[in-house]
C-alpha cells in the first residue's frame with residue numbers, strides 16, 4: 001500500500017484535514033543517487049472537493065535530504081519545505097482514489113536543487129571550501145589589464161612627441 005493514497009469517496013464535502021509523518025522509505029531513491037532522503041515527510045494538508053471532480057490540496061509539506069555539493073563534493077543537509085504547498089488532482093469519472101503521496105514526492109524532489117552548493121544548505125554559516133576558486137578573477141587577467149593600459153600610455157606619449165617635433 002502506497003502512503004497517502006486517498007479514497008475519493010472518503011473525502012467529505014466540507015473537506016478533510018490530514019496531518020502526520022510518513023514512515024518507511026517514502027522516496028525510494030536509487031542507492032547511487034546524489035540525493036539521499038534523510039528522514040520522513042511531514043505534511044499538514046487540507047483536501048477539498050472542487051468543481052468537475054477536481055480535488056485541491058493545500059497546506060505545507062517538508063522533508064530532510066542529504067545532498068552532495070557540486071563544488072567540494074562534500075555532503076550537506078538540506079531541509080526542503082514547501083509552505084505554502086498547493087496541488088490539484090483532476091479525477092476521471094469512475095476514478096476512486098488520488099495519489100497525494102506520489103504528488104508530494106514529485107514536488108519535493110523537483111524543489112531539491114540539481115546542482116547543489118553546500119553553502120545553500122541548512123547550515124547558514126557554511127562557506128564552500130571550493131567557493132573562492134570559482135569566484136575570484138585570476139591575478140594573471142588583472143595584471144594583463146594594467147599592462148595593456150601601460151602600453152597605451154606609451155603610444156600616447158610617443159604620438160605627442162611626434163606632433164611636437
Ligand SMILES: [Zn+2]
Pocket residue numbers: 069070071072073074117118119128129130
Ligand atoms: Zn561545497
